[in-house]
Amino acid sequence: MSRWRVATRTLGELLITIGLVVLLFTGYELWGTNVYTAKAQHELRGDLVREWAQPAPAPTTPAVIPPPRVQLGHAFALLRIPRLGSDYAKTVLEGVDVTTLKKGPGHYPGTALPGQLGNFVVSGHRTTYGAPFNRIDELRAGDVVGVETSAAYYVYRVTRNEVVEPTAVDVTHPVPGQPGVRPTQKVLTMTTCHPKYSAANRLIVYARFDRVVPKTQGLPSELRGA
Amino acid sequence: MSVYPWLWRHLPGSGWTRVAVALVLVVAVLALLFLVVFPWVEPRLPFNYVTVAR
Numbered sequence: 001m002s003r004w005r006v007a008t009r010t011l012g013e014l015l016i017t018i019g020l021v022v023l024l025f026t027g028y029e030l031w032g033t034n035v036y037t038a039k040a041q042h043e044l045r046g047d048l049v050r051e052w053a054q055p056a057p058a059p060t061t062p063a064v065i066p067p068p069r070v071q072l073g074h075a076f077a078l079l080r081i082p083r084l085g086s087d088y089a090k091t092v093l094e095g096v097d098v099t100t101l102k103k104g105p106g107h108y109p110g111t112a113l114p115g116q117l118g119n120f121v122v123s124g125h126r127t128t129y130g131a132p133f134n135r136i137d138e139l140r141a142g143d144v145v146g147v148e149t150s151a152a153y154y155v156y157r158v159t160r161n162e163v164v165e166p167t168a169v170d171v172t173h174p175v176p177g178q179p180g181v182r183p184t185q186k187v188l189t190m191t192t193c194h195p196k197y198s199a200a201n202r203l204i205v206y207a208r209f210d211r212v213v214p215k216t217q218g219l220p221s222e223l224r225g226a
Numbered sequence: 227m228s229v230y231p232w233l234w235r236h237l238p239g240s241g242w243t244r245v246a247v248a249l250v251l252v253v254a255v256l257a258l259l260f261l262v263v264f265p266w267v268e269p270r271l272p273f274n275y276v277t278v279a280r
Contacts, residue, residue: 009228021259028264029273096277098269108277123277133276169278192276199272 029128033102037130040103044075044091052150052215065212067113068149070094077114079105079122079132080146080223083139090132092147096123105132105190108172114147114154115212118174118183126192126203133192136205137161145188145207146223152214153223156188156207163194163201171204185209 068076077092096106105124112118124133139145139158147154164171171191174183186209194203213220237244237251268274 006228013229024256024259025264025267028260029268032260032264033268101276125274125276128274164278166275166278171278191278193274197273199275202276202278 033128034130037102037104037125041091041130044093044103045078045089048075048078048091065115065152065214067116068151070107070109070113072109073100075104076107076149078148080148081136081139081144082146082223083143084135086224089148090124090130092122101125102129104130111172112174112183112186114149114188115152115186115209117186119172119176120147120186120188121172121191122188123191126194127196133190133203134196136190136192137194137203139205144210144222145190146220147188148223150215152212153220154212155210155220155222156186157210158205158207159187161203161205163203166199166202168202168204171202176204176206 070076072095073093075091075093079090079092081088091104093100093104093106094109096108100106101123105122107113108121108123111121114120124136125131126133126136139161141158141160143158145156145158147156170177170179171189173179173181175181175185176187176189188207188209190205190207192203193199194201211220234244234248237247239247
């Protein structure tokens with residue numbers, strides 16, 4: 001075989017190999033990462049449910065329900081969005097670093113907790129790693145976003161959404177978009193990437209607090225979904 | 227001689243043993259990719275940034 005032929009053959013084999021590796025990587029992103037997150041979510045939810053089953057002083061009036069205790073990297077709530085499925089319940093962790101977000105939606109440390117005055121901010125993957133926020137663009141004004149903690153169900157209702165620059169940190173302020181303003185309302189903000197499979201922008205969905213229901217009264221009807 | 231024929235010729239054994247060795251090699255390469263290389267590359271690619279930051 002001539003040198004030229006050996007060279008072109010080797011190049012061809014190399015290119016085919018690179019192509020295969022890229023294909024495999026796509027498979028890893030679209031399938032492998034979901035397997036990882038599904039396992040993490042399953043375990044975290046099991047832990048959370050067991051933790052919640054521990055006897056605790058059960059508050060009966062909404063005024064005295066304490067906010068959940070959070071610890072970086074640990075689960076503390078379930079996010080329920082009936083519009084995305086009656087069984088849609090994602091385990092929310094404290095923290096928005098890469099490792100935490102692989103396991104599920106993460107709460108921005110330092111922002112309000114569920115039911116507190118200010119902004120409860122949660123980030124989640126739009127694609128890959130279980131893609132918990134894949135379809136939050138489908139949420140319409142009035143749609144229910146429920147946050148279940150050890151003590152209560154916090155019901156928020158979607159107000160609006162917008163697409164912002166990746167640097168728009170003011171969406172996480174106590175009053176979204178208004179840095180330095182004292183909050184008078186309880187709001188919830190979800191952030192994810194936009195468009196899908198891109199990091200060009202961020203999709204932000206805002207919701208406003210509606211009501212809180214103590215755990216003892218059971219799952220509120222609006223969180224049961226269709 | 228190009229890469230894969232060269233590899234094939236240098237695999238130990240003959241007949242089905244060689245096929246088995248080749249399969250083990252393929253599985254090893256796949257495991258290396260899925261368990262080490264891809265998890266390392268993934269956070270360095272701009273597909274998955276969901277938070278806002280300066």
